[in-house]
Amino acid sequence: MEFKYERKINYYETDKMGIVHHSNYIRFLEEARCRWMDYQDISMEKMEEIGLTIPTLEIYCKYKYHVTSGDIIIIIPKIIEFNGVRMTISYKVVDKKTGKEVIEAESKHCFTDKTLKPINLKRKYEEIYIKFHNLMENYGLSK
Amino acid sequence: MEFKYERKINYYETDKMGIVHHSNYIRFLEEARCRWMDYQDISMEKMEEIGLTIPTLEIYCKYKYHVTSGDIIIIIPKIIEFNGVRMTISYKVVDKKTGKEVIEAESKHCFTDKTLKPINLKRKYEEIYIKFHNLMENYGLSK
Amino acid sequence: MEFKYERKINYYETDKMGIVHHSNYIRFLEEARCRWMDYQDISMEKMEEIGLTIPTLEIYCKYKYHVTSGDIIIIIPKIIEFNGVRMTISYKVVDKKTGKEVIEAESKHCFTDKTLKPINLKRKYEEIYIKFHNLMENYGLSK
């Protein structure tokens, strides 16, 4: 069963073009990523409690279809690369009503301590390493 | 000589009404407040270095005139109450081109340590206390 | 039955103080207001389709308790004044986990056409006038 994050667009997320301002999608991706981690019982808040942070290293976003306030988008995140040091997530983002693909997106991350020094999950947090690793594998099998 | 903060409105600060989204003014006030503190050599960053934070306790904002991207607003902050524990700042905000008053606003703040525990500036940071106090007095005289 | 809007705090809504940046509450209030209108079948999007806009005239917010990413707030909006030309909404905002009051807030609005010219709902949109009026009355009775 695939995780899906449904998100209604807010009025304050539009701009004078009448559509969602493109910068907000970067925030929606983070939301989807965090909700997915909540769902897998590895919430950002738990990670921060044990001293782990997951900064963003790269963002790529291709805008394909416009949505506006009141519309609902569905975001499906998927780990496509993970080795305990770095992780790449791709996102499927569609408009709930029309089914059209809204954006194509990918984000790259690393794992760090509170001072933003890189950490290898495999060495220091094996339990979390396994969780992320399994998420990747599951998605691999479902291809 | 009065401190003035000039601020050009960005595209991403508008909403689908075609004007600045009302929540952004709260951010512009913070900007003006911080730039003013920079100007007085009591920057937020310096304060944080010595362990001081200035949370916001109350915000009041009355929206009177619309501006949009490309417009420039002028913000003039003014301390109207200060006793070392709490501070009230009022803001004059006008559209540079028309001179019209854009909003009427006031913010209330306290002083805390990093754990957000209240601090009395007069007891712990007398030098900073004096700076804020003098800012209030100067404005008092100019009334 | 009272309308409640549950809202999880996002990572990007925090600031370096480690808590929600105070400007974001103004956005949460708008969200609650819009979801409430959705629930009453008078969504902002429907209103805009018939040429109606509801600008914000005033905002007051008192910050009482801090929440941060991962926390859930519950917002209960309530119309406390309405005459077809202007409307005042108050908001009860509590932290779901502790039940503590997070902010005390109020917003004032008017009704306008697309060019932001004021409209009297009673004259031009009686059906919508009645809906808002009844919302106020219901809340009046539940006091």
Added chain:
Amino acid sequence: MEFKYERKINYYETDKMGIVHHSNYIRFLEEARCRWMDYQDISMEKMEEIGLTIPTLEIYCKYKYHVTSGDIIIIIPKIIEFNGVRMTISYKVVDKKTGKEVIEAESKHCFTDKTLKPINLKRKYEEIYIKFHNLMENYGLSK
């Protein structure tokens, strides 16, 4: 003479990691792009007056160095592709104090009318076509 956009980081642009939230850089790029267009006398506002809009088609951003509130970044935009229908801009973004590269970024855009229908600048707005074209050439020569 190269256009440079200096931008001080605001408090509300940080997150609980203590640094600028990564989504905000997308906004800083837009700011730099718009200020640059102002400087070249082809401001977004002028373009919108004549019915032109410049939506964003793609964003790529690689995060290399952290900055926080009070820091100043310098953004230098540069048109690297332009044919009247599409445009690619790359951005050099450095920390003013250390000279370190903060992000590496690129944005792709098209030109549309108010209904977001694509426009070929060369056919409909030759004067603007020439301005953008020359900007690209100048940068080409300075390589």
